[in-house]
Amino acid sequence: MAHSVCLFDIDGTLLDTGGAGLAAMQAALQSEFGVRLEEGRIPTAGRTDRAIVLDMMACFGIPESDETLSRFTAAYLQHLRMTLHQRRGLVLPGVPELLRRLHEHPHVHVGLLTGNFREGARLKLEHYGLYHYFQFGGFGDRARDRNDVAREALVEVHRHLDGKVSLERIWVVGDTPADVECGRAIGARVIAVGTGIVPNSQVQAAGPDFFFKSFADPTDVLRLVLPDGMDGNY
Numbered sequence: 001m002a003h004s005v006c007l008f009d010i011d012g013t014l015l016d017t018g019g020a021g022l023a024a025m026q027a028a029l030q031s032e033f034g035v036r037l038e039e040g041r042i043p044t045a046g047r048t049d050r051a052i053v054l055d056m057m058a059c060f061g062i063p064e065s066d067e068t069l070s071r072f073t074a075a076y077l078q079h080l081r082m083t084l085h086q087r088r089g090l091v092l093p094g095v096p097e098l099l100r101r102l103h104e105h106p107h108v109h110v111g112l113l114t115g116n117f118r119e120g121a122r123l124k125l126e127h128y129g130l131y132h133y134f135q136f137g138g139f140g141d142r143a144r145d146r147n148d149v150a151r152e153a154l155v156e157v158h159r160h161l162d163g164k165v166s167l168e169r170i171w172v173v174g175d176t177p178a179d180v181e182c183g184r185a186i187g188a189r190v191i192a193v194g195t196g197i198v199p200n201s202q203v204q205a206a207g208p209d210f211f212f213k214s215f216a217d218p219t220d221v222l223r224l225v226l227p228d229g230m231d232g233n234y
């Protein structure tokens with residue numbers, strides 16, 4: 001039987017952290033550099049953490065160097081542990097069932113394609129009890145451009161599966177036009193979901209192969225992604 005791969009975005013697709021990520025970045029700017037960033041000044045949806053952090057630092061004239069970046073990142077991860085507890089977030093509807101059913105299928109492989117720093121992704125997913133589903137992925141530590149994260153994720157897919165999967169069976173799943181574009185950039189198929197902050201019309205206009213308002217009923221997604229559709233007992 002053919003293998004299928006699903007590469008998931010995190011924020012707005014699997015989780016709504018209640019703003020814990022941005023709050024932790026604001027706290028890191030404050031504690032490390034003594035500056036205060038108002039909400040909404042730097043766009044975050046669909047972008048990599050590296051791009052967001054570099055924009056934030058540029059905004060305050062903080063010089064970009066390995067030293068300032070690693071100070072920021074260490075402080076961010078420290079604050080994120082707290083903001084995840086402070087903010088009231090949630091796992092988006094249907095996501096636990098979707099992940100469970102993908103995970104239990106022997107020919108489906110579930111990974112990440114996220115703009116989060118690798119360690120930030122782990123903290124967010126562990127907080128909400130979802131981390132164990134993900135075996136590999138592409139992350140936002142080095143790339144400014146999400147398309148490069150997609151390329152990194154694709155390399156990991158082929159490494160994980162020893163090249164035994166074709167592009168038409170690789171699905172990128174996300175909530176922003178940038179998710180759709182990065183899926184296209186690697187020739188994968190794209191499922192978009194309308195549970196993020198970008199208006200549904202904008203996400204649909206980016207041209208995903210399929211669009212769902214939410215995963216509250218994951219049946220149709222499973223039918224698309226499972227190599228044997230909904231046959232068998234999966």
Ligand SMILES: [Mg+2]
Pocket residue numbers: 009010011012013045046174175176196
């Ligand atoms: Mg997202």
